[in-house]
Amino acid sequence: MPVHGGKLAARALKNAGVDCVFTLCGGHVMPIYDGCLDEGIRVIDVRHEQAAVHAADAWSRLHPGKIGCAVLTAGPGVTDGATGVANAWRANSPILVIGGQGPLSRIRCGSLQEMDHVAVMRPITKWADSCYATRRIPEYIGMAVRHAVSGIPGPSFLEIPMDVLMGQEEWSDAWFPRVRTEAQHVSPDRREVLRALQILREARRPILMSGTSVKWSNASRELREFIDETRIPSFANGMGRGTIPYDSPQFFMRVRREAFDKTDAVILAGSTLDFRLNFGRSIPKDAAIIQLEMDNVLIGQNRDSDVGLVGNLACTFELMLQLMKDESVQLDFSSWRDELRVRERELEAQVERNLNSDEVPIDPMRLCREIRDFVDENTIVIGDGGDIVATAAKIVPVLREGAWMDPGPLGTLGVGMPFALAAQVAHPDRRVLIIYGDGSFGLNGFEYDTAVRFNLPIVGVVGNDAAWGQMMRPQVSLFGQERAVATFLGYTRYDRVVEALGGHGEYVERPEEIRPALERAFASGKPACVNVKIKQDVEGYKGGSYG
Numbered sequence: 001m002p003v004h005g006g007k008l009a010a011r012a013l014k015n016a017g018v019d020c021v022f023t024l025c026g027g028h029v030m031p032i033y034d035g036c037l038d039e040g041i042r043v044i045d046v047r048h049e050q051a052a053v054h055a056a057d058a059w060s061r062l063h064p065g066k067i068g069c070a071v072l073t074a075g076p077g078v079t080d081g082a083t084g085v086a087n088a089w090r091a092n093s094p095i096l097v098i099g100g101q102g103p104l105s106r107i108r109c110g111s112l113q114e115m116d117h118v119a120v121m122r123p124i125t126k127w128a129d130s131c132y133a134t135r136r137i138p139e140y141i142g143m144a145v146r147h148a149v150s151g152i153p154g155p156s157f158l159e160i161p162m163d164v165l166m167g168q169e170e171w172s173d174a175w176f177p178r179v180r181t182e183a184q185h186v187s188p189d190r191r192e193v194l195r196a197l198q199i200l201r202e203a204r205r206p207i208l209m210s211g212t213s214v215k216w217s218n219a220s221r222e223l224r225e226f227i228d229e230t231r232i233p234s235f236a237n238g239m240g241r242g243t244i245p246y247d248s249p250q251f252f253m254r255v256r257r258e259a260f261d262k263t264d265a266v267i268l269a270g271s272t273l274d275f276r277l278n279f280g281r282s283i284p285k286d287a288a289i290i291q292l293e294m295d296n297v298l299i300g301q302n303r304d305s306d307v308g309l310v311g312n313l314a315c316t317f318e319l320m321l322q323l324m325k326d327e328s329v330q331l332d333f334s335s336w337r338d339e340l341r342v343r344e345r346e347l348e349a350q351v352e353r354n355l356n357s358d359e360v361p362i363d364p365m366r367l368c369r370e371i372r373d374f375v376d377e378n379t380i381v382i383g384d385g386g387d388i389v390a391t392a393a394k395i396v397p398v399l400r401e402g403a404w405m406d407p408g409p410l411g412t413l414g415v416g417m418p419f420a421l422a423a424q425v426a427h428p429d430r431r432v433l434i435i436y437g438d439g440s441f442g443l444n445g446f447e448y449d450t451a452v453r454f455n456l457p458i459v460g461v462v463g464n465d466a467a468w469g470q471m472m473r474p475q476v477s478l479f480g481q482e483r484a485v486a487t488f489l490g491y492t493r494y495d496r497v498v499e500a501l502g503g504h505g506e507y508v509e510r511p512e513e514i515r516p517a518l519e520r521a522f523a524s525g526k527p528a529c530v531n532v533k534i535k536q537d538v539e540g541y542k543g544g545s546y547g
Contacts, residue, residue, distance in 0.1 A: 002168040005134040005160070006031025007038060009098070012138035014039040016145045016179040018069045018096075020059060020425060022052040022418075024080075026073020028100025028113070031165040033071075044425060046418065046450045049077050053084025054418030054444075057093045060153075061239065061405060062426045064218050065182040067094050067145055074100040074162075075113025082120060083412060085155050089124045091239070091408030092212055094153035094181070096144050097121075104132055104161040121157040126150075128157040134167030135174045142177035149181045151295040153216050183217050188292075188309035188316050190323070196267075196290045196307045197320065197329050200230070203265035203288070205336050207233050209277070210240035212408075213270025213294050219314035220401055223269060224248070226317045229324070231334040232267070233259060237276050238408065240269070242401040253394070254347035255340050263287050270294070270313055273302040274409060292316050355395065361535040362511050364388055364463055368395040370514040371435065371461060378430050379403065380423045384416030385437025386470030388463035388534075392435045414443030416460060421447065424456040431522060434460040439468045441494055451527035452502040459521045459528045460498075465536045466491045476538050491533055498529035508532040 020042040046052050049072050056068030072081045078099040102111025121128040127147035131140040144156035220243040227234045227250040234250045244251045265288040273280040280303030291305040299308035309316050355369035377399045383389035383406035398404040407415045416434040424432045472487035495505030504524035506517040521528035
């Protein structure tokens with residue numbers, strides 16, 4: 001019996017391990033929804049296509065070895081989702097975005113919402129193409145998924161015209177390729193690993209930076225075994241946050257700059273030399289660099305590496321440990337680690353003294369301290385904002401892998417509720433908490449409606465300083481307060497917006513009110529917003545760089 005192309009698409013998605021798709025309804029893609037009902041794929045419909053793609057991005061981060069999927073209608077549906085695709089591109093998140101298109105039979109005739117989606121998506125995806133035959137839909141989905149998960153992962157885009165999706169084919173005429181979405185177990189060159197071990201043998205003050213490719217390689221266990229064996233001082237950035245236990249003797253947060261200033265060898269474990277490491281300038285010129293990456297294209301970016309170990313990072317750490325055993329290489333950097341630990345404690349004490357302000361409006365650091373004291377290992381924290389998230393990242397601990405998500409190096413605002421939707425659907429037994437800036441709330445805050453409709457008890461905390469604070473301060477510093485423009489907001493009652501959408505709202509003006517408000521918000525069992533009025537720090541700019 002023939003079936004329409006949407007059923008073929010849904011079965012291909014199911015075969016690729018897709019359990020949930022995120023979408024905003026559109027006539028061009030409705031056959032896919034019909035197929036999802038047959039295949040038991042959950043359909044979460046949002047209020048903006050950008051949110052659908054952000055949610056797919058988060059889904060892949062929450063399920064290493066699986067792919068997130070968004071389904072977008074044609075024209076503005078696809079272009080609305082482009083920001084989410086770009087964010088996944090910079091974050092290396094493996095997602096599949098399926099876009100609708102006008103009928104193939106009317107191509108270039110000016111159908112409703114017709115445009116060249118593939119040309120738009122090609123620069124921000126690993127693969128972008130169109131499928132023009134109904135029976136080949138599963139084959140194209142297989143191609144898209146393979147491209148998304150291979151090498152350095154990233155987004156794929158597949159356009160399917162609506163008459164192709166509505167076309168009829170026999171099941172037996174369609175080929176459903178086997179699709180593997182897990183990270184490939186590829187090991188680096190043995191000789192290069194021996195070179196890396198020789199550098200570490202000669203080093204006295206090495207450090208390790210865990211980054212995004214540790215996550216996409218599913219290498220956390222092997223990373224921990226390596227740093228525990230060598231006792232090398234270790235840090236984390238990007239999606240590497242949480243890959244090293246917060247209470248590990250080898251893990252550090254405060255002393256990073258001083259450690260980099262003194263180091264003579266750096267292991268970059270999936271951490272690229274982009275703006276977060278000052279394009280390599282954070283590392284002394286005479287320090288050796290050992291770079292571990294999933295693909296050779298990232299080796300030597302912005303600065304030469306002394307050794308490049310290309311492969312799955314779990315395999316790389318396994319091989320390093322095995323060769324240490326085979327070649328009787330003993331590495332013990334505990335004295336250097338202990339030296340840094342003394343300084344780490346001093347810096348921690350200095351930070352702690354700044355977290356107890358009772359001033360009104362509330363100091364942002366006090367707000368972050370209250371959040372720190374509230375979260376536990378069962379909480380997933382999502383950062384969506386500028387200043388308040390940067391402050392929270394220094395104060396709120398990442399207690400386990402997957403317990404913190406932020407947009408990544410593109411710095412996209414508006415990921416908060418979309419990421420939270422995916423997190424709460426994926427982990428209904430865990431608490432999901434968003435740390436919002438008041439500016440970022442405005443981008444996708446209406447997704448509280450989605451949370452209400454799907455009964456997802458997500459709690460957002462808004463650090464409300466009535467400004468785009470990260471922009472306001474440098475603007476005032478550079479041009480003077482009388483020239484400040486386009487950076488001020490109002491102390492808006494976002495809590496009442498959420499209440500109007502059917503959620504729970506709390507408004508907080510005093511620091512002692514923060515903890516009770518958080519407790520009530522989670523106890524409500526509803527999507528909730530804790531709107532915290534914090535001080536507007538016009539003069540606090542200390543300088544910085546966008547790269």
